[in-house]
Amino acid sequence: MKKHIILLLVMISIVGVSCSGEFDEVVPSADRPADQVFNDIGLARSFLSPAYSGVVRTPQLILEYNTSNAVSIDGAQRTAVSGPTAESSPVNGRWGAAITNIFRINEFFERALGIQFDALNEDFGNALKNRLIGEAFGLRAYYKWVLLKNYAGPSSVDGSMLGIPIIDDLLTTEDVNNVARSSYLESYNSIKKDLDSAYARIDVLRYEGNDDITGVQNTSRISREMIWALRTRLDLFSASPAYGIITWEQAAQTAYEAIGVIDGGALKTLQDYGDFNNTDNPDHLWRRAFSEDSDLERQHYPPSMFGTGEANPSQNLIDAFPDSNGYPINHPNSIYNGLNPYQNRDARFENFVFYNGENDFRNVTIETFNGGSDAVGGVRIRGTRTGYYLKKFLSSNVSLDPDSPGANKDFKVFALFTRAGLYLDFAEAAVEAYGINGSDGSMTFTAKDALAIVRDRNISNDLYLDIADDFLNSYRDLIRNERRIEFAFEGEYFYDIRRWMLPLGELTVPVRGMDIVKETDGSFSYSEKTIEARNFTDRMYYNPLPRTEVLKSNALIQNAGWE
Structure with a gap:
């Protein structure tokens, strides 16, 4: 048999x-x-x-290590520097x-x-x-x-x-x-x-209450929120340049309908990031069961905080964060100052990245300057290769210091689909389908409205959004940049750059870091350095089986x- x-x-x-x-x-x-x-x-x-x-x-x-967003403290991924093969690809196990x-x-x-x-x-x-x-x-x-x-x-x-x-x-x-x-x-x-x-x-749209069938204890299981979120993401990919199987109009309508069902027809203000430990975050449309531990902190805290600092964000990604007024840092109106590059930035920068200087996280000061405690040869032999460490997904409630009182674990919640992601899916599809206004005329909100909600959580005085929508290319680039930031370290950028079919020239730029020197007067000087090469060829827009x-x-x- x-x-x-x-x-x-x-x-x-x-x-x-x-x-x-x-x-x-x-x-x-x-x-x-x-x-x-x-x-x-x-x-x-x-x-x-x-x-x-x-x-x-x-x-x-x-997946982030196979883009220009980050590198591993352990060294280069061969599939990123030399290119993947059908025998060895970052997605083979899937x-x-x-x-x-x-x-x-x-x-x-x-x-x-x-x-x-x-x-x-x-x-x-x-x-x-x-x-x-x-x-x-x-x-x-x-x-x-x-x-x-x-x-x-x-x-x-x-x-x-x-x-x-x-x-x-x-x-x-x-x-x-x-x-x-x-x-x-x-x-x-x-x-x-x-x-x-x-x-x-x-x-059941969202599991709530105490009922055995529809109660909150079933949150990680399939719900109608998850179904709508997956429908939307599927349509977004299928309309993208790499596939072009359905129209952008269809993708935009699916996303609009999803928002209508999930949010009752009106866009909602997003929750603050907090410590990424909210087990009842209303913006999570689908997440797996949460855990209560300190695994991510041990893996990603900087050495001075008793972690191993595995993930090192790149300068390429850091440059994608706008200033606190929403302007790209290379815009003429930007208040970005290269002599003090970590001030006046989009709030996500503070939430997602440990950088040299005082960080709003357990009142710590991170030293990634040459000779600093978090640099190579500091507290440990290994230190950041880029000048930065990952902060996103970590909880400030967790202390790994054996001599300092504090919790040694906290809840960890990682969502696959979020309200912010749904809004960005709609914004991208709508602007591609309907142009700058991002609406078919019957919609009660536009691509710009959805994007404004996402940016409003991070930029208190957004002066750039109105300027960006003067030109389709500027607005398209803005949406793509928002996705790069919002989904940073989640692996989504790996897929986005492929489905967008970005030019090879953009996908082969080397990964950059920051070399930081502490001057005798206590100030810092900053100069960029190349960390890793990136290999990307035409065939890599599609992964091998x-x-x-x-x-x-x-x-x-x-x-x-x-x-």
Whole structure:
């Protein structure tokens, strides 16, 4: 008998745990045969829950190291400096993880549709079963999206735009090896179909209250907010220059409708960033279960704060932060001062980056100047390569100093989809579809309105927004720059520069840092330095499929240029 390539019930027990308690049930094992698991609504839920394990729950810094946004303190990534290969790509691991979770979801569909209801509470059993089926459709749509986002590209055979292998049934190993990649449009429609099926079964916009089915304890699960956010991001990508499968008008309408449903038809003021530890942030449209620890602080605090300072933001990214009036720092009206480059900047600079001098974070002073405690050879042999350290995602409540009182852990919340991201998705699609005004005439808000909300959280006196919208190119560049800043260190820029198909000249600029010298009078002098080269060629607009997957398949076609 053929063996299914799925997680079989005869495998050893696996325990899926999150600190929030949302996914802490035991996965079925040999102690629970199939007829028991899939005839019990609770055990069936346990079987599906591990399919959440592949959902991103931490910053995707490896992708940032493959752009000009950041470098690792450990040294250059070969895939960034020399270029990726089909054997070694920064996204290679995403293929197997997504396919594995799709297999589990398909087994759930194969077996769980016949789940018996809770004999003691039929209404609860029916409601939970319906939600679980909706979750399964939503998760399958998400993993298809992961595959499409990472691997869509032109066929190496005829140049047609290919998507993903659509696997909607419980297949054998032999069957899977004969599944070809569908077209991008077919893949797009398959994701939309799964999202629509999820939407029909999940009748909750946002999990709130204490109800067993719709209560806040289910926050990390699929909701209608998540479905709308994913629909919007899918359409944004699909309309982009790299794919061009749908129109910008369609992408803008999807985003507008999403905002209408989620926000009730009116744009909302965004919450402050705080310490990125708000487990009930209303701007989070979908996040995985949070944790309570100090892992990110240990990994990214500067050495003087007892961290290892792994991620070093680049000067390229620092220069993208406007001044406190919203002007790009090279604009004639900018109040940016190169002699004192860290004053009068967009508030996100203070929230996202540790820089040389006094930082508004635990009242610390960071010393990245030559000879300083956070420079190379300071507190530790290794120090920042760029003059900066990552601050975003870290909590000022956490103290790693063994001699200083303070909390040694705090909540960590990483959202995949946010209200700010939704507004930026709309702003980009609307301005491409409708020009400077960013509206089809019937919309109650424009691209400019949405962008203003995002900037207002960070720029108290935005004088540049009206100037930027005089010219389409200026406004397009402004939106793209806002995405670069807002999504900094999340990995999204890696995909944006590809779907925008930015000119090769922009993608091959070296990563820069800042050399800082402390003068005898206590002042500092600043001079830029080159940190790493960047390699980007035409074929890299589309990632390669992992070569091992192509070789073992009878049907997969590689993306052009990666044969």
